[in-house]
Amino acid sequence: MSTKKVMRAGILGATGTVGQRFICLLSSNPRFEIHVLGASDRSAGRPYSQATNWKLSDRLPENVASMIVKSCNPSEFEGCDLIFSGLDASVATEIEKSFMEGNFPVFSNAKNYRMFDTVPLVIPTANPEHFAVIGQQRKEFNLNRGYIITNSNCSVTGIAVVLKALQLTFGKISKVMVTTMQAISGAGYPGVASLDIMDNVVPHIGGEEEKIEQELGKILGSASTDNTSILSDDQLKVSAMCNRVAVIDGHTSSVSIEFASGQKPSIQEIKTCLSEYRCMAQQLGCHSAPKQAIIVHENQDRPQPRLDRMNENGMAVSIGRIRECPILDFKFTILVHNTILGAAGASMLNAELASEMGLI
Ligand SMILES: NC(=O)C1=CN([C@@H]2O[C@H](COP(=O)(O)OP(=O)(O)OC[C@H]3O[C@@H](n4cnc5c(N)ncnc54)[C@H](OP(=O)(O)O)[C@@H]3O)[C@@H](O)[C@H]2O)C=CC1
Numbered sequence: 001m002s003t004k005k006v007m008r009a010g011i012l013g014a015t016g017t018v019g020q021r022f023i024c025l026l027s028s029n030p031r032f033e034i035h036v037l038g039a040s041d042r043s044a045g046r047p048y049s050q051a052t053n054w055k056l057s058d059r060l061p062e063n064v065a066s067m068i069v070k071s072c073n074p075s076e077f078e079g080c081d082l083i084f085s086g087l088d089a090s091v092a093t094e095i096e097k098s099f100m101e102g103n104f105p106v107f108s109n110a111k112n113y114r115m116f117d118t119v120p121l122v123i124p125t126a127n128p129e130h131f132a133v134i135g136q137q138r139k140e141f142n143l144n145r146g147y148i149i150t151n152s153n154c155s156v157t158g159i160a161v162v163l164k165a166l167q168l169t170f171g172k173i174s175k176v177m178v179t180t181m182q183a184i185s186g187a188g189y190p191g192v193a194s195l196d197i198m199d200n201v202v203p204h205i206g207g208e209e210e211k212i213e214q215e216l217g218k219i220l221g222s223a224s225t226d227n228t229s230i231l232s233d234d235q236l237k238v239s240a241m242c243n244r245v246a247v248i249d250g251h252t253s254s255v256s257i258e259f260a261s262g263q264k265p266s267i268q269e270i271k272t273c274l275s276e277y278r279c280m281a282q283q284l285g286c287h288s289a290p291k292q293a294i295i296v297h298e299n300q301d302r303p304q305p306r307l308d309r310m311n312e313n314g315m316a317v318s319i320g321r322i323r324e325c326p327i328l329d330f331k332f333t334i335l336v337h338n339t340i341l342g343a344a345g346a347s348m349l350n351a352e353l354a355s356e357m358g359l360i
């Protein structure tokens with residue numbers, strides 16, 4: 001039996017799509033105990049089962065169903081060791097800051113703080129070394145315990161894990177072209193109207209292309225030598241085109257890349273590099289680390305969202321169709337579960353890593 005400390009978790013935005021995922025994932029993780037649930041004033045004061053419109057096939061845990069939802073005020077979250085946020089971006093700036101200033105470690109899914117120099121933008125199976133700037137963030141806000149760590153846009157997640165593994169072995173990547181096919185759960189609930197998405201592909205997701213183009217460079221960048229900021233990889237050029245498709249969960253991306261060195265490894269070397277990739281969360285034995293962070297598919301028609309999104313409990317990235325590209329160096333297809341490794345699962349594993357590093 002594990003002797004590691006059980007962390008009491010507060011969840012902001014607990015009634016939403018990402019909030020529901022947090023409840024499922026944290027309920028079955030022995031490292032966490034759900035302590036307080038928070039949402040808007042529309043939900044506060046009501047039992048969770050009445051405040052939320054439960055949309056997951058996993059059953060709502062009984063002990064959570066009867067919890068009374070609180071407003072997102074730090075005074076309501078006394079006794080929490082850490083805070084997970086699945087808040088709507090329109091309210092995340094003020095609310096997350098108030099929790100950070102209230103000296104809570106905050107693990108956020110919202111876009112609001114991702115590009116701040118002293119805020120780690122971390123995918124747990126790619127770049128947890130970026131936690132190194134937490135000390136500087138605490139110094140800036142004069143805090144001894146609080147901070148904000150964010151995870152990335154859900155489409156960026158799968159691409160970044162693969163590119164990080166390649167970069168560690170073959171050096172920097174200079175160009176990325178990506179076309180996404182994104183699930184409707186990415187838009188929250190009720191999300192895209194059924195009359196818009198059934199029998200259809202919508203070739204626009206507001207702000208998504210810009211986020212992919214910016215966030216990838218930060219994740220593939222590094223902490224400055226004095227750990228005072230994260231330096232984005234400025235040489236990396238990214239072009240993204242985003243589409244909404246009639247899939248419930250799982251974002252698929254068609255990706256082409258070019259290496260900066262001008263030298264091309266073989267396809268077999270790429271497959272070996274990705275299959276053998278081991279990340280810090282695995283080395284530290286974190287409870288929710290996937291056994292295999294990247295799954296390389298050999299069948300020509302994989303990965304597919306319906307078949308592959310739950311690999312490693314949704315914490316793995318799947319890649320297939322790795323082949324030469326006549327314009328850039330290589331092209332392939334990547335799949336990630338958008339609300340697990342792309343959202344709540346990433347925050348959860350980030351918190352396990354932060355605990356191992358003595359940050360909680
Ligand atoms: N869905 C996905 O795949 C991903 C989402 N994200 C990000 O995660 C966040 C949550 O997304 P998602 O779960 O899809 O969104 P939802 O719209 O499903 O949920 C939003 C949550 O925010 C709460 N909220 C809204 N307004 C307020 C307020 N004024 N005060 C307090 N709480 C409020 C809602 O509470 P109430 O029910 O009471 O209104 C609800 O719990 C967003 O920032 C999103 O961009 C990131 C990666 C992937």
Ligand SMILES: N[C@@H](CC(=O)OP(=O)(O)O)C(=O)O
Pocket residue numbers: 089109110111152153154182183185186187205208211338
């Ligand atoms: N925009 C993503 C989900 C999301 O909310 O992204 P972000 O957290 O980067 O705003 C999607 O629709 O699939």
